[in-house]
Amino acid sequence: MADSIKKTAEPYHHAEIEAKWRESWKKHPVNTPGQNKKKYYCLDMFPYPSGAGLHVGHWRGYVISDVWSRFQMMNGGHYIIHPMGWDAFGLPAENYAIKTGQHPSISTAANVASIKEQVKQIGAIYDWDMELNTTDPAFYKWTQWIFVQMFKKGLAYEKEMPLNWCPSCKAVLANEEVVDGKCERCHSEVTKKNLRQWMLKITAYADRLLEGLEGLDWPEKVKKMQTEWIGRSYGAEVNFPVADAAGNASDKVITVYTTRPDTLYGATFMVLSPEHALVPEITTEEHRAEVEDYCKAAANKSNVDRVQNKDKTGVFTGAYAIDPLNKEKLPVWISDYVLADYGTGAIMCVPAHDDRDWEFAKKFDLPIIPVISPDGQDVDISEGAYTAAVGTMINSGDWNGMKSEDLKREAPGMIEKAGYGKKTTNYKLRDWVFSRQRYWGEPIPIVHCAKCGAVAVPEDQLPVVLPDVKSYQPTDTGESPLAAIDEWVNTTCPECGGPAKRETNTMPQWAGSSWYFLRYVDVNNDKALVDRAKADEFLPVDMYIGGVEHAVLHLLYARFYTKFLYDIGVVGFEEPFKKLFNQGMILGPKGVKMSKSLGNVVSPDDMIRDYGCDSLRMYELFIGPPQQDSAWDERGIDGVFRFLARFWKMVNENIGRDVPETEELVRLRHQLIHTISSRLEAFQLNTVVSGFMEFNNKFVELTQKDGVDKETLKVFVQLMAPFVPHLAEELWERLGENDSVFHSTWPVADQAAMQENTREIAVQVNGKARTVINIAVDADKDAAIAAAKEALGDRLTGTVIKEIYVPGKIVNLVVKP
RNA sequence: GCGGGUAUGGCGGAAUAGGCAGACGCAAGGGACUUAAAAUCCCUCGGGAGUGAUCUCGUGCCGGUUCAAGUCCGGCUACCCGCACCA
Numbered sequence: 014m015a016d017s018i019k020k021t022a023e024p025y026h027h028a029e030i031e032a033k034w035r036e037s038w039k040k041h042p043v044n045t046p047g048q049n050k051k052k053y054y055c056l057d058m059f060p061y062p063s064g065a066g067l068h069v070g071h072w073r074g075y076v077i078s079d080v081w082s083r084f085q086m087m088n089g090g091h092y093i094i095h096p097m098g099w100d101a102f103g104l105p106a107e108n109y110a111i112k113t114g115q116h117p118s119i120s121t122a123a124n125v126a127s128i129k130e131q132v133k134q135i136g137a138i139y140d141w142d143m144e145l146n147t148t149d150p151a152f153y154k155w156t157q158w159i160f161v162q163m164f165k166k167g168l169a170y171e172k173e174m175p176l177n178w179c180p181s182c183k184a185v186l187a188n189e190e191v192v193d194g195k196c197e198r199c200h201s202e203v204t205k206k207n208l209r210q211w212m213l214k215i216t217a218y219a220d221r222l223l224e225g226l227e228g229l230d231w232p233e234k235v236k237k238m239q240t241e242w243i244g245r246s247y248g249a250e251v252n253f254p255v256a257d258a259a260g261n262a263s264d265k266v267i268t269v270y271t272t273r274p275d276t277l278y279g280a281t282f283m284v285l286s287p288e289h290a291l292v293p294e295i296t297t298e299e300h301r302a303e304v305e306d307y308c309k310a311a312a313n314k315s316n317v318d319r320v321q322n323k324d325k326t327g328v329f330t331g332a333y334a335i336d337p338l339n340k341e342k343l344p345v346w347i348s349d350y351v352l353a354d355y356g357t358g359a360i361m362c363v364p365a366h367d368d369r370d371w372e373f374a375k376k377f378d379l380p381i382i383p384v385i386s387p388d389g390q391d392v393d394i395s396e397g398a399y400t401a402a403v404g405t406m407i408n409s410g411d412w413n414g415m416k417s418e419d420l421k422r423e424a425p426g427m428i429e430k431a432g433y434g435k436k437t438t439n440y441k442l443r444d445w446v447f448s449r450q451r452y453w454g455e456p457i458p459i460v461h462c463a464k465c466g467a468v469a470v471p472e473d474q475l476p477v478v479l480p481d482v483k484s485y486q487p488t489d490t491g492e493s494p495l496a497a498i499d500e501w502v503n504t505t506c507p508e509c510g511g512p513a514k515r516e517t518n519t520m521p522q523w524a525g526s527s528w529y530f531l532r533y534v535d536v537n538n539d540k541a542l543v544d545r546a547k548a549d550e551f552l553p554v555d556m557y558i559g560g561v562e563h564a565v566l567h568l569l570y571a572r573f574y575t576k577f578l579y580d581i582g583v584v585g586f587e588e589p590f591k592k593l594f595n596q597g598m599i600l601g602p603k604g605v606k607m608s609k610s611l612g613n614v615v616s617p618d619d620m621i622r623d624y625g626c627d628s629l630r631m632y633e634l635f636i637g638p639p640q641q642d643s644a645w646d647e648r649g650i651d652g653v654f655r656f657l658a659r660f661w662k663m664v665n666e667n668i669g670r671d672v673p674e675t676e677e678l679v680r681l682r683h684q685l686i687h688t689i690s691s692r693l694e695a696f697q698l699n700t701v702v703s704g705f706m707e708f709n710n711k712f713v714e715l716t717q718k719d720g721v722d723k724e725t726l727k728v729f730v731q732l733m734a735p736f737v738p739h740l741a742e743e744l745w746e747r748l749g750e751n752d753s754v755f756h757s758t759w760p761v762a763d764q765a766a767m768q769e770n771t772r773e774i775a776v777q778v779n780g781k782a783r784t785v786i787n788i789a790v791d792a793d794k795d796a797a798i799a800a801a802k803e804a805l806g807d808r809l810t811g812t813v814i815k816e817i818y819v820p821g822k823i824v825n826l827v828v829k830p
Numbered sequence: 831g832c833g834g835g836u837a838u839g840g841c842g843g844a845a846u847a848g849g850c851a852g853a854c855g856c857a858a859g860g861g862a863c864u865u866a867a868a869a870u871c872c873c874u875c876g877g878g879a880g881u882g883a884u885c886u887c888g889u890g891c892c893g894g895u896u897c898a899a900g901u902c903c904g905g906c907u908a909c910c911c912g913c914a915c916c917a
Contacts, residue, residue, distance in 0.1 A: 024869090193914090233834085234834065234835085234911085237833080238912065238913080241833085241912085242913085246916075248917085269917080270916095270917070271917060272916095272917065273917075284917090323831085323914095323915065325915085348915095349915090350915045350917095351915080351917080352915075352916065352917090354916095355916045355917080356916070356917070359917095360917045362917085363917090367917065368831085368915090369915055369917075370917080372915095439916075439917095440916095441916055561912095564912085565912095635843095635854085635855075636842070636843090637842065637843065638843085641836090642910090643842075643843095644841095644842080646841075646842065646856070646857095648841095648856060649841095649842070649855070649856055649857095650856095652854085652855045652856060653855080656854095656855085658870095691846090699842095699843075699844090699854090700843090700844070700853090700854080702854080702855090703843085703844070703853070703854035704853095704854080705854095707853070707854060710854090773850090774849090774850085775849075775850035776850090777850080777897085777898070779898090780849095780896090780897060780899095781850095782849095782850045783850095784850095785850070814897095815897060816897090817849095817897050817898080819849060822849045823898080825849080825897055825898060826897090827897050827898095
C-alpha cells in the first residue's frame with residue numbers, strides 16, 4: 014500500500030494513509046513514558062455509553078483534547094496521560110432493561126463496544142491500557158470503599174427528611190439535580206417526599222470548596238457558578254422573645270438569621286416559614302384555623318409554585334416578638350416566601366431596606382421605618398426599599414450616626430457581646446442526597462442490624478456485587494427493586510453475627526465520576542484505589558476538557574471527593590483539575606441542540622468515510638471558536654478537505670526538488686511557526702486552521718515559481734501534526750524522516766528571522782484610508798511623511814495641520830481645506 | 831429581578847495593545863480545461879454613485895473621547911446562559 018502512494022502527482026488518498034498509520038502506531042506507540050519525561054495529564058469528561066452513539070458534537074471535545082495532548086507531547090516532550098473510560102451506571106441502561114428484559118450489563122457492554130469503535134475513529138492517542146468502566150465490580154469496589162471511609166468519618170449518614178422526588182424517574186434527586194423545580198434529567202416536575210436517605214456531608218467542606226477555587230485556572234463563569242452554589246454569607250442570629258398581644262414575654266424565642274443586622278432598628282414584623290416548629294406553639298386560638306389552612310396549602314404547593322409565584326401571601330399568628338434592641342413589639346406572621354431550610358426558617362422584616370419585606374408590608378399594611386439615610390437625605394421608599402448598605406444610621410437609638418457599611422460588619426460581634434444573638438456564617442449548599450431507589454447503580458455497602466444499627470460492610474468483603482433481579486421496575490414507594498431479592502437482602506451483621514438486612518438503595522450516577530480520574534493511572538490495582546507513588550507521579554489532571562453542563566454537579570462532587578481523599582491520605586493534592594476548558598456545543602444545522610427526537614443528529618461516521626478522519630478533525634476546529642456553540646454545516650468540510658489536498662500536493666511537489674533556502678522562505682517559515690504556536694497556546698484553534706490555509710496559499714504560489722525548501726516543509730508538517738496526525742506522519746516519512754513526527758521537537762520561531770525590511774502601511778487623510786506605501790520598517794517620521802505625500806500626489810489638497818506616523822502601522826495627515 | 835455573555839457581508843467567522851473592517855473558508859456568479867459531467871485551476875463577490883482612476887455610507891441603536899473607534903467611555907435594545915423569595 015505504501016508503495017502505491019509514492020508518486021508525487023497522485024491525489025490525497027486519505028483512507029489509505031489513515032489505515033497505514035493506524036496500523037503502524039498500534040505496533041509502535043508514539044506516546045511512551047521515559048525517564049526524563051515530565052507527565053502531562055489531559056482528560057476528557059468520559060462519555061455515557063448510550064445506544065445512540067457519538068455525534069459530531071462529542072467528537073469536538075475529543076479532537077480538542079487530542080490536539081492539545083499531541084501539542085504537549087511535541088512541545089516539551091511530555092509523556093501524555095490521555096485515557097478514556099465509560100460512565101455506565103444510570104437510567105438509560107436501566108430503562109432499556111425495563112423495556113426489553115435484557116440485563117443492563119449486556120446492553121451497556123454492547124454500547125461500550127460500539128462507542129469504543131467510534132472513539133477509535135478519532136485517531137487520538139488514547140491509552141487503552143488505562144480504560145475503565147464504572148460498572149465493573151473491580152472499579153466500583155473502590156467507589157464503595159470511599160463510601161465506607163466517609164461513613165467511618167461520619168460524613169455519610171442517614172436522615173429522614175422531605176426530599177426532592179421525581180415521579181417519573183421514581184427516585185430522589187440531589188439539589189444539584191433540580192433545575193427550575195424540575196428534574197434535570199427528564200424535566201418532570203419535582204415533588205416532595207418524606208424518605209430515609211443516605212446523605213454525604215459535603216457542607217463540611219463548604220469553606221474549602223470555596224477557597225480552593227481561587228487558585229484554579231478555570232473559566233470564571235464556572236468558578237462563579239460554584240461560588241454562588243455554595244452561597245456563603247456572613248451575618249448574625251438574633252433572638253426575639255415571643256410575647257402576647259399585651260406585650261408579656263413568654264419563654265419561647267424566635268431566632269432569625271440576618272445578613273443585615275445594621276437594620277435591626279428598622280424591623281417592624283417577623284415572618285416564619287409555614288414549616289417552622291414554633292408555628293403551632295405560638296399561634297393564638299383566634300388565628301389557629303386560618304394559620305392551619307395556610308400551612309396545609311403551602312405544604313401542598315409544588316416547588317415550582319412556591320418559587321415562581323412572587324406574589325406575597327401570608328397570615329398573622331396573633332403572636333408578637335420583642336425586638337431585643339428597642340423593645341418594640343413586632344407582629345409575627347407566616348409566609349411561604351420564607352424558606353424552612355435556610356438560616357433558621359424565620360426572619361426579621363425590615364421593609365424599608367428589603368424588597369421582599371417591602372412588598373409584604375405594602376400588601377398587609379404593616380409599618381415601614383427607614384433606618385439608613387444615604388448622604389444625610391431622607392430616603393425615598395415610596396416606590397421600593399432602599400437596599401444598599403450605604404449611608405448613615407437614623408431612627409436607630411445608640412447606632413444613630415454610624416455608617417451602615419461599617420455597622421453591617423461590626424453588628425454581629427456587638428450582638429453576640431450583648432448576649433442577644435451570635436455571629437453566624439450561612440451557606441446555600443446542602444448536604445448531598447446520595448441514595449437512589451433504582452437498580453442500575455453501585456449498592457451502598459451498608460448492613461442494617463437490629464442490634465448494631467447501620468454497619469459498614471468490612472473492606473475485605475468489598476465489592477458488594479450488584480445482584481441479578483427479575484424485575485428492574487422502580488416502585489412508587491421509594492423502595493429499590495433490590496428490596497425484592499430476599500436472599501440478597503437477608504444477611505448477617507458483620508459486627509454481632511446476628512440477622513441483618515442489606516441497604517437496598519444504590520448510589521447516584523455521580524458516584525463513579527467523582528473519582529474515576531484518579532484510577533486511570535493504576536486501573537488494575539486490587540490493593541488500593543490508587544498507589545500513592547503513582548498518584549504522586551501522574552496526578553492531578555493538568556487539563557480537563559468537557560461541557561459546561563457539569564459546573565455544579567460533577568465538578569463540585571469531584572472536588573469534594575478529592576479533598577476527602579486528601580484528608581485520609583490517598584492522594585497528596587486537594588484540587589483534581591488544575592485547568593478546565595469548556596468546549597461549546599455543536600448545534601444542529603438550524604442552530605438548535607442536536608437531539609434524537611428532532612432528528613438533527615449528525616453522525617461522524619459518513620464524513621470519515623468520505624473525507625477521512627484528518628479532515629473531520631480539522632473541520633471540527635475550523636467551524637468556530639472552541640469555547641463557543643456552533644451550528645453544524647456539513648458543506649463546510651469541503652473547504653478543509655480541499656485545503657488538505659492542496660497541502661498534500663504542495664509538499665509532494667517540492668519533495669525532491671532540492672530547493673535552496675531564501676530569505677523569503679526563512680521569513681515565511683518563522684512567521685508560520687510564530688502564528689501557529691501563539692494561536693495554539695491561546696487555544697484559538699479555529700484561527701490556527703485559518704493560519705495554515707493562509708500560509709499554504711502562499712507556499713502553493715511559491716511552488717509555481719522556485720519552490721519551497723525542505724526545512725520549511727518539515728516545519729509546516731510538524732505544526733500540522735497535532736491536527737492531522739495521519740497526513741503529517743505520512744508526509745514526515747516522505748520527507749525522509751525515520752522516526753515519528755511526534756518524537757520531533759516543536760519548532761521555535763526566531764523573532765529576528767521573522768522581521769521584514771519593508772512594510773506596507775496605510776496612508777490616511779483625516780482618518781480615512783487613501784492609499785498604501787511600502788516603507789522601510791525603521792524609516793523615520795520625515796521619510797514616512799514625505800513618502801505618504803508623494804503617494805497621495807494631487808489628491809492631497811488644503812493645508813496639512815498635523816502629521817501622525819506610527820511606525821509599522823500608519824500615516825495620518827490631518828488636513829484643513 | 832440579579833449576575834455573566836453575545837451582536838461584524840447571503841452563511842461560519844477574522845481583525846496583537848485604538849491604526850487599511852471583512853483574513854480564512856462556505857455558498858453564489860463568471861471563465862479555463864472536458865464530447866460532457868465531476869474534480870481541478872483562474873476571476874468577481876458589504877451597500878450606493880461613476881465608463882474610469884475614484885468617491886461615499888457601513889461592525890445592533892443613540893451620544894461622547896481621539897488625528898484615528900468593531901475595539902475605549904456614557905446611555906439603550908435584542909438574544910443566549912446562569913441564579914432566582916437564600917433574609
